[in-house]
Amino acid sequence: MTPTTSLDIPVIAIDGPTASGKGTVAQKVAEHLGYHYLDSGALYRLVGLASFKKGISTASEQELAPIAKNLSVIFQGDRIILDDEDVSDQIRQEEMGRRASEVAIHPMVRQALVTRQRAFRQKPGLVADGRDMASVIFTDAVTKVYLTASAESRAERRYKQLIAKGFSANIQVLLQDLRDRDERDANRSSSPLKAVEGAHCLDTTSMTIEEAVNQILKWHQVN
Ligand code: CDP
Numbered sequence: 673m674t675p676t677t678s679l680d681i682p683v684i685a686i687d688g689p690t691a692s693g694k695g696t697v698a699q700k701v702a703e704h705l706g707y708h709y710l711d712s713g714a715l716y717r718l719v720g721l722a723s724f725k726k727g728i729s730t731a732s733e734q735e736l737a738p739i740a741k742n743l744s745v746i747f748q749g750d751r752i753i754l755d756d757e758d759v760s761d762q763i764r765q766e767e768m769g770r771r772a773s774e775v776a777i778h779p780m781v782r783q784a785l786v787t788r789q790r791a792f793r794q795k796p797g798l799v800a801d802g803r804d805m806a807s808v809i810f811t812d813a814v815t816k817v818y819l820t821a822s823a824e825s826r827a828e829r830r831y832k833q834l835i836a837k838g839f840s841a842n843i844q845v846l847l848q849d850l851r852d853r854d855e856r857d858a859n860r861s862s863s864p865l866k867a868v869e870g871a872h873c874l875d876t877t878s879m880t881i882e883e884a885v886n887q888i889l890k891w892h893q894v895n
Contacts, residue, residue, distance in 0.1 A: 678790075679812060682707075682797040684892055685805035688819035689865060690769070690853045691826035691833075693876050693884065697819065698801035700885045705799070705892075710792040712802030712809070713772065715785050717763040718743055718754055720771030730774035733781065740775075740784035764837060766849065773853045776803075779862040804863040806871055815892040818867035819884070821877045826850055 684707070686698045695711060702709040719740045720730065728735045746753040752760045762768065775781050782804075789809050792798055800809065806816040821829075827847040834841040857865040867873055872891050876884045 678793045681793050681795055682815075682895075683793060683805075683810040683813040684797070684799045684815045684817070684888065685810050685813035686799065686801040686817045686819055686888070687803055687805050687807070687865065687867070687871070688817075689826070689857060690773075690850055691830040692819045692821050693829060693881065694801040694819050696881055697876075697884045697888065698799045700881065701888050701892075702799035704885065704889060705797060707797035707799050708792055708794050710789060710798060710800040710802075710805075712785075712789055712800060712805065714747075714752060714763060715740075715743070715745075715788065716772035716776045716781075717768045718745055718752070718759070719775045719781060719785075720768045721759060721763050722754060723775065724768070724771060730771050733778040736775050736778060737780035737784050740781045743788075761837070765839065766834070766841075766846075770849065770853070773856050777856060777860040777862065782808075782862055803857055803865040806868045807866065808863050814895045815888070816868060816871040817888055817891070818871040818873045820873070820875055823847060823850060823854070825877050 684701060686694050688694050699709055719736060722739050722743060723730065723736055726739070728739070744755050750760065751758055752763065786809065792800065793810070806813050824847065827843055827850055830846050830850065831841050831843045874884060874887060
């Protein structure tokens with residue numbers, strides 16, 4: 673009998689641009705199946721925050737890579753603890769989202785986070801959301817989804833999310849920032865955002881969260 677390896681554990685990879693609803697949808701799919709959940713963007717946000725606290729520029733790949741490698745982070749339910757401090761709200765600020773997308777262009781930073789991301793693959797399964805889940809981190813994912821929505825509806829969703837968290841926000845500024853991030857994510861040389869072959873494309877512009885979740889569960893069932 674061949675021993676079970678982590679490669680036998682099913683992964684659902686959900687990739688897509690900023691504010692496409694990946695996080696919410698991925699968490700609900702994971703809950704429904706009783707799977708673990710990896711929010712890979714949080715790791716880039718943590719590198720953005722940890723480097724900010726140390727006064728390190730997002731351009732300094734050499735200084736950022738060890739920060740990414742040595743992040744002392746604990747995921748406790750929906751709370752994220754960095755160096756004994758609860759930073760769950762801090763990393764959601766727009767400034768940290770921007771810094772995350774700037775640190776994410778560096779190959780050494782991305783490389784430093786690979787093992788940490790793969791360690792989330794635990795029984796009975798994993799739902800992972802990000803930009804390169806299907807193309808780099810879990811290339812053997814059993815279900816691959818590319819989730820998107822129009823830029824305008826993504827800006828509106830992000831606006832509502834920020835207001836609900838008590839942050840101030842301006843929709844025009846958010847729209848411009850989102851376009852800048854799309855541009856950086858899609859055009860970087862290391863792991864650019866793209867839909868891989870075999871991925872199911874889901875445009876959620878006029879879909880509810882439940883509809884998106886149900887569609888992914890259906891795709892996963894037939895795999
Ligand atoms: O919430 P939003 O979709 O804007 O971002 P996120 O998923 O929290 O990720 C923050 C940033 O990290 C993104 O803008 C990407 O540039 C980067 N990222 C990445 O490069 N690769 C991933 N697997 C996840 C995030």
